[in-house]
């Protein structure tokens with residue numbers, strides 16, 4: 401039997417990260433979840449059995465990211481895949497004129513510095529051990545401009561560019577670095593970015609209606625892409641951005657004449 405593959409998923413206690421943990425488990429990975437040390441954060445790892453472990457981690461703190469990678473290697477003996485997924489939206493402000501950038505440091509520390517340190521720490525191990533795969537979670541907000549969550553969009557655009565640069569820098573070590581860029585997918589992140597349940601419902605309806613495929617994406621849709629980019633089916637793929645957005649970033653939904661009545 402071949403050696404089990406080992407993955408780290410940051411932000412793996414909920415939302416898209418949790419779906420990645422489950423999907424990678426189906427491919428036989430042993431997974432370490434790095435997430436904030438909150439009440440109940442470790443419970444998904446417990447539910448998913450002995451091949452999933454939880455390590456309290458704030459990805460905004462470089463030492464904790466280093467500890468997370470070290471923990472995975474000491475628990476499971478290797479690291480083949482790093483999924484830098486943890487992210488925060490910041491407060492959804494209406495207009496730039498009202499923006500006070502109060503959460504600028506925090507959003508950048510989690511969404512960008514967390515991804516950069518996660519990439520570096522994983523790559524340090526992988527470079528010395530024959531290579532590996534790193535998947536960074538950006539967003540359609542890092543590709544398309546929009547008049548909301550400005551800091552979030554800027555952080556996610558930086559994740560795309562950083563990942564391409566890292567892919568070039570790390571290729572000689574057999575390390576692939578790719579991004580996924582999900583469109584709007586209902587998770588806790590959406591609720592935390594909106595001011596009320598009513599607003600959340602409106603955003604959900606807007607998401608489904610405006611995506612060319614006219615369906616709400618699911619965490620599982622993103623997890624499938626992460627599993628593909630993380631494993632041996634994508635050995636010749638690096639420095640790319642895979643959008644999982646129902647076609648939204650390809651262009652606007654076509655205008656069709658109303659059907660004749």
Ligand SMILES: NC(=O)c1ccc[n+]([C@@H]2O[C@H](COP(=O)([O-])OP(=O)(O)OC[C@H]3O[C@@H](n4cnc5c(N)ncnc54)[C@H](O)[C@@H]3O)[C@@H](O)[C@H]2O)c1
Nearest residue numbers: 411414415416436458459486487539582584585587588589
């Ligand atoms: N849901 C979407 O519509 C969507 C779209 C595009 C991109 N994304 C990106 O996908 C990723 C996951 O988002 P989600 O929708 O699952 O969000 P979520 O809020 O449901 O889950 C995020 C997880 O990250 C953890 N986390 C937050 N800050 C952390 C930190 N400093 N250190 C460690 N863990 C931390 C949270 O505890 C939580 O478990 C984020 O990077 C987000 O920007 C989400």
